[in-house]
Amino acid sequence: MLYGIFSYDIASPRVGIQYKDLVLDLEVVSLLGYFDDLSIDPTVFAQPALNDFIALGKPAHRAIRQRLNELLDNDTAALADVHDQVFIHESRVTLHLPVRIGDYTDFYAGIHHAENVGRIFRPQGDPLLSNYKQLPVGYHGRASSIVVSGTPVRRPSGQFMDDNRLTFGPSKALDFELELALIIGKENPLGEPIPMEEAEDYIFGVALFNDWSARDIQRWEYQPLGPFLGKNFASSLAAWVLPFDDLEPFRVAGMPQDPTPLPYLQTSAPGHFDLELAVWLQAADGETVCIARSNTKYLYWSFAQLIAHHTVGGCNLRVGDLLATGTISGDTPGSYGSLLELSWNGERPLHLSHTTARTFLVNGDTVTLQGHGFHKGIRIDLGEVTGTII
Amino acid sequence: MLYGIFSYDIASPRVGIQYKDLVLDLEVVSLLGYFDDLSIDPTVFAQPALNDFIALGKPAHRAIRQRLNELLDNDTAALADVHDQVFIHESRVTLHLPVRIGDYTDFYAGIHHAENVGRIFRPQGDPLLSNYKQLPVGYHGRASSIVVSGTPVRRPSGQFMDDNRLTFGPSKALDFELELALIIGKENPLGEPIPMEEAEDYIFGVALFNDWSARDIQRWEYQPLGPFLGKNFASSLAAWVLPFDDLEPFRVAGMPQDPTPLPYLQTSAPGHFDLELAVWLQAADGETVCIARSNTKYLYWSFAQLIAHHTVGGCNLRVGDLLATGTISGDTPGSYGSLLELSWNGERPLHLSHTTARTFLVNGDTVTLQGHGFHKGIRIDLGEVTGTII
Structure with a gap:
C-alpha cells in the first residue's frame, strides 16, 4: 500500500493511496467517517505533506492499514456507494513531493x-x-x-x-x-x-x-x-x-x-x-x-x-x-x-x-x-x- | 539592532530586539499600533522563528527599522507610557533559536x-x-x-x-x-x-x-x-x-x-x-x-x-x-x-x-x-x- 500526496481539479494537496490505476482520497474517506472509531486526528489527511500522518506513529498506521484492507477487500465493494467521491483516476491527479524533508x-x-x-x-x-x-x-x-x-x-x-x-x-x-x-x-x-x-x-x-x-x-x-x-x-x-x-x-x-x-x-x-x-x-x-x-x-x-x-x-x-x-x-x-x-x-x-x-x-x-x-x-x-x- | 526570538513568563515565543539590557517586544509594539501605517502583517511578530519576519523583505525591514529608531531615539522617551508593556529585562527572558533552518x-x-x-x-x-x-x-x-x-x-x-x-x-x-x-x-x-x-x-x-x-x-x-x-x-x-x-x-x-x-x-x-x-x-x-x-x-x-x-x-x-x-x-x-x-x-x-x-x-x-x-x-x-x- 503506497502513500503519497496528490491534488486534482480544485482539490488541494491531500493524503492518498495508490490502488491499481486509481488514487484513494484518504481525506474524503476520513470525512465520510470510515476512520471515526480509530481516534485519528482527521486533519493529518488534509496536508500538503505526509509528515503529520507519519508522526501519528506505527500503531495508528497499522490501524489505518487494517481498515483500508477491509474497505478494499473484495475489490472496493465496501466503497461502492461512495466510489466516485473517494477514488480519482490516476490520469486526473497531480502528485507532489510526499514529505517535507528536514535533513x-x-x-x-x-x-x-x-x-x-x-x-x-x-x-x-x-x-x-x-x-x-x-x-x-x-x-x-x-x-x-x-x-x-x-x-x-x-x-x-x-x-x-x-x-x-x-x-x-x-x-x-x-x-x-x-x-x-x-x-x-x-x-x-x-x-x-x-x-x-x-x-x-x-x-x-x-x-x-x-x-x-x-x-x-x-x-x-x-x-x-x-x-x-x-x-x-x-x-x-x-x-x-x-x-x-x-x-x-x-x-x-x-x-x-x-x-x-x-x-x-x-x-x-x-x-x-x-x-x-x-x-x-x-x-x-x-x-x-x-x-x-x-x-x-x-x-x-x-x-x-x-x-x-x-x-x-x-x-x-x-x-x-x-x-x-x-x-x-x-x-x-x-x-x-x-x-x-x-x-x-x-x-x-x-x-x-x-x-x-x-x-x-x-x-x-x-x-x-x-x-x-x-x-x-x-x-x-x-x-x-x-x-x-x- | 539585533533581532531574535524570546519568551518570558507565560508569553509564548515572539520577535524582539535587543536594547541595552532590555528586550523590546515587537509583538506588543505591533499590537499597540506603532506599525499600523507600515502595512506589515502583524502576525509575523507572534512566531517562534524569524522566518516570516525575514520573508517580509528588505523594504519592510527598513521601514520597521526606521520606526524603531524613532521610537528608541532619546532613550525610549516615545515609549515611556508603555515602557513596562514593551520592555522586558534580559534577565527574565528565554532566548530561542532565531530561525527555523531549512538547509x-x-x-x-x-x-x-x-x-x-x-x-x-x-x-x-x-x-x-x-x-x-x-x-x-x-x-x-x-x-x-x-x-x-x-x-x-x-x-x-x-x-x-x-x-x-x-x-x-x-x-x-x-x-x-x-x-x-x-x-x-x-x-x-x-x-x-x-x-x-x-x-x-x-x-x-x-x-x-x-x-x-x-x-x-x-x-x-x-x-x-x-x-x-x-x-x-x-x-x-x-x-x-x-x-x-x-x-x-x-x-x-x-x-x-x-x-x-x-x-x-x-x-x-x-x-x-x-x-x-x-x-x-x-x-x-x-x-x-x-x-x-x-x-x-x-x-x-x-x-x-x-x-x-x-x-x-x-x-x-x-x-x-x-x-x-x-x-x-x-x-x-x-x-x-x-x-x-x-x-x-x-x-x-x-x-x-x-x-x-x-x-x-x-x-x-x-x-x-x-x-x-x-x-x-x-x-x-x-x-x-x-x-x-x-
Whole structure:
C-alpha cells in the first residue's frame, strides 16, 4: 500500500493511496467517517505533506492499514456507494513531493559501487578505503532541491577540469544514481543515540530515489570536504512511499560483515531486504532500454546500521528526514547503478541499440528507476521515480 | 539592532530586539499600533522563528527599522507610557533559536585556517589544494542539531583511530570553530543561479556561529565524502541576528584574489567586512581567557561569492537557510579560530594560566565567541554565542 500526496481539479494537496490505476482520497474517506472509531486526528489527511500522518506513529498506521484492507477487500465493494467521491483516476491527479524533508543524508552503503568508484579513481590502491567496512560512510546532502518524480532536471553548469584546463559550462558528465530512500518516522532527542535493536522503529517507509550527479563538477570540488554542487542541483524522490511494514516478507540476511563491526553496529537479526531494482533509460534519440538490474540486498550496511551509526554521536533525526542508501550496484556490469560504472567513467560507451550509445546523459534522456519485491507469491511494488534532463 | 526570538513568563515565543539590557517586544509594539501605517502583517511578530519576519523583505525591514529608531531615539522617551508593556529585562527572558533552518551549508572560506589544516595533515604538500583559490569549497551540514547559544553541548562518542587502534568512545579531540553565519532572506527558484551583483540582496543578516568538531571522529570518517558525525552532534548559533544593512560601515576590500576567479565569481565592488572577533575560553578548572582574536576580513571569499557559487548550478536557497563561512583564522598564532590550530593538533598545548593548558576541550569548558565592528565612531555589536561541554 503506497502513500503519497496528490491534488486534482480544485482539490488541494491531500493524503492518498495508490490502488491499481486509481488514487484513494484518504481525506474524503476520513470525512465520510470510515476512520471515526480509530481516534485519528482527521486533519493529518488534509496536508500538503505526509509528515503529520507519519508522526501519528506505527500503531495508528497499522490501524489505518487494517481498515483500508477491509474497505478494499473484495475489490472496493465496501466503497461502492461512495466510489466516485473517494477514488480519482490516476490520469486526473497531480502528485507532489510526499514529505517535507528536514535533513537529507546520503550514505555510500552499496559496496560494489564503492569498489567500482575506487577502481576507477584509484586504480593502484585498494578499491575500498580503510574505513569502509568499519562504518557506514555518509554525508549530508541538500534537502531544498529534492523534487518529486516527473520533475524535469536542468543540467547544471559549474567549474570542472576539461583536458586539464579549468572550464566553466554545462556539465559534460551528468549521471543518475540508483538509490533507495528511508523516510524517518520518529524523532530521537539531540544527544540520545538510537540503538540497533530499536532502529527500524524509526523508519516510516521507503521510496525510490535518484541522486543525480555531475561527475566532472564533483571531481573538481570534492576535496577535502565532499560533494557539493556536483549533487545539489536536484535529486528525485518517488511520489509514493511504501510503509516499512510492507517489506517484512522480503527480509533476508545481508552479506557477511568481515571484520565484525563495533558493538553499536551489531545485531543478530537479519536486516537486509530482497528487492529487485531496475534502471530504464529512454534515450532522447532512441528507444527505451533497461540498462541495469540490481537488488537492495547488495547493500553492505543494513538500514538499522545506517540509523544506529547516524545517531551514535547524538545527532537527532526528525520526522520526514530522508536517509538514502547510496548507489546500489550489483557485482556484475549489468547491475551497476550509475553511468559512471556502466560506462567505466566514459571509457566504455554503453550501447543502447545498434545506433545509440551513452557515456553520460544527454539532454532529453529520461531515467526511470523501478523496484519490486516478490517472494512466495507475495508481490509488492515500490513504484518508480523518473526524470528527464533538460 | 539585533533581532531574535524570546519568551518570558507565560508569553509564548515572539520577535524582539535587543536594547541595552532590555528586550523590546515587537509583538506588543505591533499590537499597540506603532506599525499600523507600515502595512506589515502583524502576525509575523507572534512566531517562534524569524522566518516570516525575514520573508517580509528588505523594504519592510527598513521601514520597521526606521520606526524603531524613532521610537528608541532619546532613550525610549516615545515609549515611556508603555515602557513596562514593551520592555522586558534580559534577565527574565528565554532566548530561542532565531530561525527555523531549512538547509545549512558550511564553507571553508578562511584561507589561513585552510592553510593551517593543510600544514598539519599534509606536511609534505602544498598547504592548499588546487581547487581552493578557484572556488569556495563547501559542504552540506546538519540542520537538525543546530542549537541556540547557551545550550550545553554533549561530548559525542564515536569511532576513531587511537594510536592506530580502532576505538569507540567519547571523542578525545573536541574542538570549537569560530565562524560567522549568513541567514538567507530571499529564495531563488530551483535552476536559477544568483548573480554576484544580486547576491547580497539574499542575505537577511549575520550571526556568530560555533561549528563544534570532534577532530578524531572526523579524521577517521571523512574520506571520501567529507565530515559527518565529526560535526553533526551540535552547532551553536547566536540568539541575536544582525541585519545585513548594519554591516555597511564596515565594508572593506578583501585580500587580492590570485588567480582571478572565473567570471561568475567576479565583482568590482568591495565585498568583505572588517569585524573584530574574539574567542573566550572559560576553563572548567581555571579562569576565563581570551584565546584568539581574529577578523572576518581574513576570509578569502566574500559573502556574495559564497552565494553566487552555491547557486551557480541551480541549487535553490530558501528563507532561513544558514550559510556559515568556515573557521575564520588570522595569519598569526594568536588569531587562530580553532584548538586544532591553536594547539597545532595537540602538539603544542595552549597555556591558559600557569597551571592550566589545553590541547582540546575538557568537560566543563565554556567557549564564547564574540564580535563587533568599530569604524569612525560607529560601533556595532554582533552579540555572542556560547556553549559549555558536558
